[in-house]
Amino acid sequence: MQMIGLKSNKVRDVYLWFKKGIKAVSDERECTAVADEVFLRVLNMPRDQRVLKADERLSETNLVRLIKAQKRLNNHEPVQYVTGVAAFRGLLFRVRPGVLIPRQETEGLVDLVIRMTDEDRERPQYTHSFLDIGTGSGCIAISLKAALPDHPVSACDYDDMILELAGSNAADNNTSVDFFRCNIFMRDGSGLKNRLWDYIVSNPPYVRESEKSGMSPQVLDHEPGYALFVPDDDPLVFYRELAGAGTHLLRPGGRMFLEINEALSEECEQLFVSEGFVDVLIHKDIHGKDRYLSARFGSYSS
Numbered sequence: 001m002q003m004i005g006l007k008s009n010k011v012r013d014v015y016l017w018f019k020k021g022i023k024a025v026s027d028e029r030e031c032t033a034v035a036d037e038v039f040l041r042v043l044n045m046p047r048d049q050r051v052l053k054a055d056e057r058l059s060e061t062n063l064v065r066l067i068k069a070q071k072r073l074n075n076h077e078p079v080q081y082v083t084g085v086a087a088f089r090g091l092l093f094r095v096r097p098g099v100l101i102p103r104q105e106t107e108g109l110v111d112l113v114i115r116m117t118d119e120d121r122e123r124p125q126y127t128h129s130f131l132d133i134g135t136g137s138g139c140i141a142i143s144l145k146a147a148l149p150d151h152p153v154s155a156c157d158y159d160d161m162i163l164e165l166a167g168s169n170a171a172d173n174n175t176s177v178d179f180f181r182c183n184i185f186m187r188d189g190s191g192l193k194n195r196l197w198d199y200i201v202s203n204p205p206y207v208r209e210s211e212k213s214g215m216s217p218q219v220l221d222h223e224p225g226y227a228l229f230v231p232d233d234d235p236l237v238f239y240r241e242l243a244g245a246g247t248h249l250l251r252p253g254g255r256m257f258l259e260i261n262e263a264l265s266e267e268c269e270q271l272f273v274s275e276g277f278v279d280v281l282i283h284k285d286i287h288g289k290d291r292y293l294s295a296r297f298g299s300y301s302s
Contacts, residue, residue: 009063012054015039018066024074024218034079038069041083076217088139091146093169095137099162100227102139106203106259108285110143112292113201113257117148120198120255127152131197131249133184133204133242134158136227138166138177140201145175154197156182184241192245198254200246204238205230206261235261239268243275252298265290 007013019035039045042065045053058066072082080086080101086093088102089110095101117128128148132141132155141155155177157163163179170177182192207228212220219228230237239258246256256277260268265282272280277295285291 009057009060010054011045011050011056011058014058014063014066015050018070021070022073024076034073037079037083038066038073041085042066042069077222078218081222086137086139089143089146091139091143091173093137093139093142094165094172096165097222098224099165100136100224102137105285105291106140107143109201109203109257109259109292110140110147112283112294113144113199114147116255116257116294117199127198129197130154130199130201131156133182133200133202133245134227135166135179136162136203138169138179140203141166141177141179142170142173142175144201145170145177146173149175152178154178154180154195156180156192158183184238184245192249195249196251196254197249198251199257200242200249200254201257202238202242203259204242206235206238206259206264208232208235208261208263235264236267236271239271243272243277246277246295246297247275250297254297256293256295256297258293259291260293262289262291265293268293 006017019031022031022034025031025034036047039050043062069082073079078101080095081097084094086095086102089107093102128151130144130153135141135155135157138155141153145153155166158181160181163181167179205228209229210232269280269282272295277297279296281294282290283292
């Protein structure tokens, strides 16, 4: 097996060869992070162990695994798809092509939900039940259940294969989430009918087609477009359906939490006000951008 530029199969030399060979990543810091992640997930070798075992030799099997990983990275495939896992709020989630990779901004959405729902804990009529619409990998629902284990969490998506992956992630993280199939564009018979929740959370598609030009090939060529993009002429299509769903899925005084496009925060706010929601607020993410919306539907029942 010929590996051009590789001095030896010692861990130190292989790591340097692997990192140098990642041509699809130009930023040095990001390249180091990607190489560290691959060695951790593919070889089960965290950074401290890699340093301690610098003079140990890797087997041919592991060298082949690294070659394959490097080729996939150089095809602009996200490192999370290459390793098969993504970290989110201290938990690990299985991911694969066709399922959106959990993002740091969405961690902020979960943080916001936990922080704001804490205000309602003294209301005895609340069961503090949560519904995550469009769950994908299950990262939102599972993270909520891990943080609030005493409260029921449900999650839905339209695809059975996605739900199967989310269920596996719940089991891997020792959480119990009620997953079911739904489609907010076809509410009748979707699994949502005749059910009520205290809180609804969602990270729907919100990137406009015209914004693709500023995105990386890792996203454009590999992540599922259906989970990311909306048409320029109707960018609030999912928010309109979610607002409508919230009016009959939320208990009186229940809240909805959404991740949003920072360029459309005013439009999102106006939409929810027009649907009868109150206390409609826009919240910023860690970068200072308008990233989240919270809204309450109606008044608390007595």
